[in-house]
Amino acid sequence: MAxxxxxxxxxxxxxxxxxxxxxxxxxxxxxxxxxxxxxxxxGAGLVDSPYAIFRxxxxxxxxxxxxxxxxxxxxxxxxxxxxxxxxxxxxxxxxRVVGHRTPGYFRHLATAGFLVNNSTFPxxxxxxAGQTYVNTWHGTPLKAMGxxxxxxxxxxxxxxxxxxxxxxxxxxxxYMTDTxxxxxxxxxxxxxxxxxxxxxxxxxVQVGVTDARRREVRxxxxxxxxxxxxxxxxxxxAPTWRGEAFADPRLDxxxxxxxxxxxxxxxxDDWQVLVKVHPVVHAQAVDLxxxxxxxxxxxxxxNEVLAITDHLVTDYSSIxxxxxxxxxxxxxxxxxxxxxxxxxxxxxxxxxxxxGRVCETADATAADVAAGxxxxxxxxxxxxxxxxxxxxxxxxxxxxxxxxxxxxxxxRCTSLAERTHAGxxxxxxxxxxxSLQRNGVTSSLIALLGHLDLDRLDVSIAWGPARxxxxxxxxxxxxxxxxLLPRVGGLNGPKRVVWSRRLLERLGAGSGLVPMPSLVRxxxxxWTRCFGSAQFDHVIDFxxxxxxWALLMSRGVAPEPVRSHSIxxxxxxxxxxxxxxxxxxxxxxxxxxxFSLYDRYDRLVSVSESLSRVNERSLRRYAGGASFRSxxxxxxxxxxxxxxxxxxxxxxxxxxxxxxxxxxxTVTFVTAGRLTHEKNQARLVRAAAATRAAGHDVTVVxxxxxxxxxxxxxxxxxxxxxxxxxxxxxVANPFPVVAAxxxxxxxxxxxxxxxxxxxxxxxxxxxxxxxxxxxxxxxxPGCGVVVPRDDEAVARAMMELVSERPGxxxxxxxxxxxxxxxxxxxxxxxxxxxxxxxxxxxxGHT
Numbered sequence: 042m043a044x045x046x047x048x049x050x051x052x053x054x055x056x057x058x059x060x061x062x063x064x065x066x067x068x069x070x071x072x073x074x075x076x077x078x079x080x081x082x083x084g085a086g087l088v089d090s091p092y093a094i095f096r097x098x099x100x101x102x103x104x105x106x107x108x109x110x111x112x113x114x115x116x117x118x119x120x121x122x123x124x125x126x127x128x129x130x131x132x133x134x135x136x137r138v139v140g141h142r143t144p145g146y147f148r149h150l151a152t153a154g155f156l157v158n159n160s161t162f163p164x165x166x167x168x169x170a171g172q173t174y175v176n177t178w179h180g181t182p183l184k185a186m187g188x189x190x191x192x193x194x195x196x197x198x199x200x201x202x203x204x205x206x207x208x209x210x211x212x213x214x215x216y217m218t219d220t221x222x223x224x225x226x227x228x229x230x231x232x233x234x235x236x237x238x239x240x241x242x243x244x245x246v247q248v249g250v251t252d253a254r255r256r257e258v259r260x261x262x263x264x265x266x267x268x269x270x271x272x273x274x275x276x277x278x279a280p281t282w283r284g285e286a287f288a289d290p291r292l293d294x295x296x297x298x299x300x301x302x303x304x305x306x307x308x309x310d311d312w313q314v315l316v317k318v319h320p321v322v323h324a325q326a327v328d329l330x331x332x333x334x335x336x337x338x339x340x341x342x343x344n345e346v347l348a349i350t351d352h353l354v355t356d357y358s359s360i361x362x363x364x365x366x367x368x369x370x371x372x373x374x375x376x377x378x379x380x381x382x383x384x385x386x387x388x389x390x391x392x393x394x395x396x397g398r399v400c401e402t403a404d405a406t407a408a409d410v411a412a413g414x415x416x417x418x419x420x421x422x423x424x425x426x427x428x429x430x431x432x433x434x435x436x437x438x439x440x441x442x443x444x445x446x447x448x449x450x451x452x453r454c455t456s457l458a459e460r461t462h463a464g465x466x467x468x469x470x471x472x473x474x475x476s477l478q479r480n481g482v483t484s485s486l487i488a489l490l491g492h493l494d495l496d497r498l499d500v501s502i503a504w505g506p507a508r509x510x511x512x513x514x515x516x517x518x519x520x521x522x523x524x525l526l527p528r529v530g531g532l533n534g535p536k537r538v539v540w541s542r543r544l545l546e547r548l549g550a551g552s553g554l555v556p557m558p559s560l561v562r563x564x565x566x567x568w569t570r571c572f573g574s575a576q577f578d579h580v581i582d583f584x585x586x587x588x589x590w591a592l593l594m595s596r597g598v599a600p601e602p603v604r605s606h607s608i609x610x611x612x613x614x615x616x617x618x619x620x621x622x623x624x625x626x627x628x629x630x631x632x633x634x635x636f637s638l639y640d641r642y643d644r645l646v647s648v649s650e651s652l653s654r655v656n657e658r659s660l661r662r663y664a665g666g667a668s669f670r671s672x673x674x675x676x677x678x679x680x681x682x683x684x685x686x687x688x689x690x691x692x693x694x695x696x697x698x699x700x701x702x703x704x705x706x707t708v709t710f711v712t713a714g715r716l717t718h719e720k721n722q723a724r725l726v727r728a729a730a731a732t733r734a735a736g737h738d739v740t741v742v743x744x745x746x747x748x749x750x751x752x753x754x755x756x757x758x759x760x761x762x763x764x765x766x767x768x769x770x771x772v773a774n775p776f777p778v779v780a781a782x783x784x785x786x787x788x789x790x791x792x793x794x795x796x797x798x799x800x801x802x803x804x805x806x807x808x809x810x811x812x813x814x815x816x817x818x819x820x821x822p823g824c825g826v827v828v829p830r831d832d833e834a835v836a837r838a839m840m841e842l843v844s845e846r847p848g849x850x851x852x853x854x855x856x857x858x859x860x861x862x863x864x865x866x867x868x869x870x871x872x873x874x875x876x877x878x879x880x881x882x883x884x885g886h887t
Contacts, residue, residue, distance in 0.1 A: 063144050064165050064533045067151035068566070072171035076108045078153035082160050082179065082320040084114030084141035086340025087122055089159045090177035090211065090436075093242035093344075097436045099131060104444055109136045110149045118340050121264070155443070161203040164530025167570030168206040175443055176207040176234075177242065180359025181217045181427065184281075184386040187225035191385075194516050198527045201226055205573030207234040209443055213241045213362060214429045214452075220389050222457060227524045230460030230467055230499040233574040237442055239452030240428075240435030243344045244366040248433030250348045258345045262315075265338035273313045274351040276304060276410055279343065280375075281358035282319040283382070292322035296377055298331045300354070300403045307407035315350075317343050319358070352410050357382065361396070365424040366431035371414025372397035375406040396420035458576075462496050468871060469499040471526075471577040473594050475584025476507035477515045479771070480715070482611055484796045485648070486583055487518045488677035492862055495522045498871075503528065503571065504584075518680070528571055534563040546588045547630060549637035564598045576600070579869050582608040582642075588634040595641035605870035607644040607670075608635075613652060613814045615659035616791040620719045640665025646868045647671050648794035652815030672864040673818075674794045678803040678854045685776035685804055692774050698742060698767045702781045707738045707765075708843045710809065711782040713775045713797050714789075716747030716768075723749070723756055724788040724811075724832055730760040731836035737843040739765065741786075742778060746771045780804045784825075784842060788835055789813055798825075799852075807849040809838055821857075823850035 077098065079091040087095070095111075098104050113119045119138050126136050139145035142163065150156070150166055159179040168174050187197040204210060204226060212218045218236050223229040246254070259269045269275065280297055282290035297316065304314050316336050318326045323339040326332055337346055344363055347353070353364045353372045364370050374397050376382065383392070392399050398415045400406040409415060424431070430438075430452050441447040442454065460467040475482045486502075493500060501524040504512065516525060532539045544555045571593075580603050582594040592598060596606045614636070618629045639645055639660065645667050647653035653671040657664075689699045702709055710729070714720045722743050729741045743753065743766070750768060757766040772778065779785055785801035787810040798808050798819055808825030810816065811834075816827055826842065828834040841847075866872055 060142075060147070060165070061531070061533060061539070062536060063147045064151060065535050067148045068167075068169065068533060070152055072154055072169055073108075073152050074154035074171065075106050076110060076149065076153040077155040077157060078110045078112065078149045080112040080141075080156075080158045080160070080162070082339075084112045084118075085320045085323075086113055086118050086338075087111060087125060088320075088340060088342040089179055089344075090242040091157045091159055092342055093245055093436045094157055094175075094177070094439060097242075097440050098444070099129075099135065101440065104440075107155075110153060111136065111138050112141050112146060113138050113340070114141045121338075121340060124264070125261070158203070161199050164199065165533055165570075166203075166206070167533065167566055168573065169569075173209075173443065174203075174207045175209045175211070175439070176203060177211045178221070181213045181241070181362035182221050182225065183359060183361065183390060184357045184388055185225070186221060188227055188521055189225050189387070189389075192513065192516070194521065194525045195512055195527065197226060198525070199529050201228075201524070201526065202529055202571065202573065204228055204232055204234065205575045206569075207232075207573070209439075210234045210236045211241065211439065212236050212238045213431070214238060214427060216427050218455065227522070228457045230457070231469060231501065231524065231575050232457045233576065234457070235442075236455045236457060237439055237449070237452070238430075238455055239438040239442070239449050240430030240432065241363070242436035242439055243342065244363050244428070244431045245433045245436050246342070246344050247348050247363070247366040248431065250367075255349050258349050261341055261345065262337065265341055267315065267334060267337060267341075269315070269349065270313055274311055275313055275315055275349055276308070276352045276354060277315050277317060277346055277350040278304070278375075279317045279353065279355045279358055279360045280319070281356060282322045283378075290319070290321045292318060292325040293378070294325065294329055297326070298329060300375055300406065301331065301335065303403035303407050304354075304410065307404070308411055312410075315346060317346055317360075352414060354406060354410065357386070357388065362427055365396070365420070365428040366433075368421060368424060371417070372420065373406055373409045373414060374399045375403070377401050377403075394419070396423040460499055465497075467497060467499050468578040469501070469576070470579045470581065470869075471501050471503060471572070471594075471599075472581045472583050473587075473590045474502045474504045474515070475586065477504050477510040477512050478507065479511055479514070479773075481793075481796045482584060482586075482609075483511075483515060484677075484800075485611075485674040485794075487515065487680075488675040488796070489865065490519045490523055491677045491680065492675045492858055495520055500524065501526050501575075501577075526572065530570070532563060532567055533570065534566065538563050542589060545592065546634050549634040550592075550641075551637050560592070561598055564593050565600070568593060568598055568600065576602065578602075578604050579871065580606050581869055585609040585611055586628075586631060586635065588631055588638065591635045591638045592641070595638055596643065597641060605644060606642045607646050607869045608639065608642045610645055610647040610652070610656050610660075610793070612793040613655050613659075613791040615656070616814060617719065620790055636660060636663040639663040639667055642667045644668055644670045644868060644870070647815075648674050649815055649818050651817035651819075652793055655814045670868040672868040673857075673861040674796055674799060675858050675861045675865075676799045676803050676854050678858070681776055681800050681803050684774050685780040687774055687777050689777050689781060692772060692777055694769060694772070694778070695767070697764075698769060701740045701765075701767065702742065702778065704740070707740045708784070709740045709742060709782045710784045710786045710839065711742040711744065711778050712786045712788070713744040713772075713779070714787070716743070716745050716749040716753060718749065719791060720745075720747075720787075720789050721811075721830075722753055722788065724830075724835055725786050726753060726756050726760065726762065726766055727832045728788070728835035728839050729766060730762060731832070732839040732843065733762070733765060735840055737840055739839060739843055741766045742782070743768045744770075744772045744775050744778060776800065776804065779806055782806055784809050786835075787811065788830075790830060792816070792819075794819055802852040803854050805851045809835070809842065811835065821852055824852050825849065 081089045081091045113122045156174045159177045188194045283293050284291045320339050356376050396419045398409045438449045503526045538559045541556050580594050580599045618632050647656050650671045653669050657669040732739050779801050785806045785808050791813045811830040826838050828838045
């Protein structure tokens with residue numbers, strides 16, 4: 042199975058190679074400053090604000106030097122687009138049409154001087170120097186978006202990546218700026234773009250509509266198979282998509298067809314019905330026979346249809362805000378699934394306040410349309426509040442700012458890049474979180490994030506992708522003010538340079554076979570692809586185990602101004618390499634290559650002072666001028682204690698394990714961790730056998746999974762411990778077990794500052810641990826027992842604990858955490874006024 046997975050992954054990479062080579066080739070060509078690339082909803086056609094901007098640019102005499110490229114998805118829509126351009130007197134010398142994700146698309150994406158999109162460019166996109174990116178977005182939000190959708194932080198990754206790359210973000214007004222950009226996508230304090238709060242270009246066509254313009258719209262609809270009678274009034278039905286994720290949208294076909302049928306039957310012959318569905322579900326609507334002749338083509342702008350609309354029927358679609366541009370168009374809200382929909386996608390504004398009647402049946406909706414609508418006064422209030430710049434000149438203002446360098450006289454340009462607290466600028470931290478697997482590194486990061494003052498710090502987390510990662514569980518465990526920036530897509534670059542990343546992982550930065558200058562340039566582009574033009578004050582590789590991420594986060598790759606680059610050392614890394622090398626070289630190789638990148642950092646941060654001394658002795662030769670620092674892991678005590686209160690019977694344990702933990706006649710030792718040689722749970726099993734042989738009743742519970750699971754079961758059976766040593770496998774919530782145990786045991790060969798020990802102490806469970814090299818300071822005096830790393834010492838300690846039952850003191854978690862946070866701030870340089878100088882940097886110890 043492993044070989045099959047590897048073969049599938051290799052095949053997928055091979056399929057990406059041609060596209061990656063297109064991208065790499067065109068990114069090596071000069072940027073064409075006079076070319077404008079337009080894309081709307083992944084190639085839907087000549088629509089939305091990009092189309093409004095395009096029409097203004099091609100008609101502007103002072104901008105006649107510009108050449109234009111439109112992205113249109115399929116052959117039929119490209120044919121219609123060319124016909125439409127020809128009707129405007131525009132030929133291929135001024136406007137080119139290319140397919141979505143074709144070689145021509147990637148050429149212009151890499152070389153066009155101006156990029157205009159109402160949604161997002163794909164994962165391959167990384168803005169180059171000399172390009173100006175204008176993101177117009179495609180609607181003012183009514184329903185929750187981004188981080189405001191349950192679980193939406195991860196789904197927003199490519200949207201946030203695009204927003205961080207943009208130079209200009211368009212906004213209909215203060216409501217959209219605050220609700221969408223500041224709140225939903227967490228851009229405040231980081232996004233470098235200027236927000237053009239000057240109105241939405243696509244609504245200009247709805248203001249002051251002439252009869253000639255209406256005829257033009259009807260002709261465009263007729264060309265798409267939709268006949269519109271200019272003598273009859275038009276009701277436009279415009280529902281949004283349904284579903285929990287934009288990646289998997291669906292159309293509620295029965296509801297739409299039922300509503301159209303009811304409107305046709307209830308309204309007199311003076312009315313005609315049109316349907317405009319969201320572009321992402323248009324293909325589903327095309328297949329409905331009942332909508333033939335009334336379904337507006339995806340490549341006809343919704344705002345042009347609004348220009349000939351007499352009554353709008355919508356639900357939670359942002360088209361309601363566009364409709365506010367024309368005060369004479371009443372709105373009715375048809376929401377038969379109101380209760381269920383608002384559970385999945387909460388509204389930013391109460392449904393009761395909407396500028397029209399809210400109807401839950403088709404009959405009520407038809408009756409409201411026939412009566413001419415309601416709530417006209419509320420509608421005018423909404424127009425003033427939520428569409429304050431819908432005056433028909435928004436496009437002109439955008440073009441003035443972006444292409445003419447002027448300052449708007451209506452609206453404003455505002456910045457999101459800086460955030461202040463108590464009059465002081467808030468520092469920006471970018472933290473690589475590692476693989477986000479369920480392990481000690483992830484637990485320690487969650488604990489740290491839970492104690493940072495997020496009013497005084499702006500924090501972003503980057504990661505993966507990685508096998509066995511649990512990003513959703515991670516996201517649910519942290520404050521939603523923390524920005525998530527998962528890596529989307531892969532490296533763009535010449536094949537030989539991309540593959541040199543593998544050489545780095547095998548040979549290290551010091552090898553003459555690794556083309557470091559080319560690799561650094563590739564990673565500089567990768568930084569921009571991942572994080573756009575965002576700037577950070579402190580860059581931290583908290584994971585500390587990946588050569589790729591260690592290079593990406595290092596000095597010389599992450600762009601200035603960065604005050605400090607820090608990388609975390611979670612263990613006695615030389616010992617970990619030696620131990621890992623005995624049982625498989627891959628992890629050891631990767632660690633050794635991370636060592637070779639240490640001289641590209643300012644601070645090498647171990648998770649205890651004693652561990653820092655150990656790592657400095659063994660790794661000093663790699664450090665260059667980097668200083669060795671220490672910052673203890675923080676204990677997430679409130680989370681640990683809360684989870685520990687869950688009854689043992691509810692966490693998925695076998696009945697015999699629960700019974701053993703409940704048995705007051707036996708002393709229980711529990712441990713948790715990956716089942717590996719380094720953790721050496723076998724030592725604990727053998728010590729338990731010796732303790733039982735001496736007449737002491739002990740039980741051992743081993744939580745975790747790993748390559749030695751079967752070996753441990755065999756060992757327990759050989760020693761006759763089937764009823765006193767229990768291997769539970771991975772336990773999602775281990776804390777009730779730790780709290781129920783008499784002692785927590787850790788018999789490792791080497792460790793950093795084990796989170797499992799800290800979490801046990803937070804639950805007042807005393808600790809028995811071995812004397813690994815960095816153990817000093819891990820177990821405070823009176824909180825447990827530290828013994829040599831051999832079976833007999835562990836067995837003697839177990840016997841003494843069982844027979845004597847000594848008293849232990851509780852750890853002062855609050856005092857411990859306060860010190861740990863001070864150490865973190867000092868370790869990464871949060872208190873420094875200036876960036877750590879490149880050379881020289883003193884070491885932390887002698």
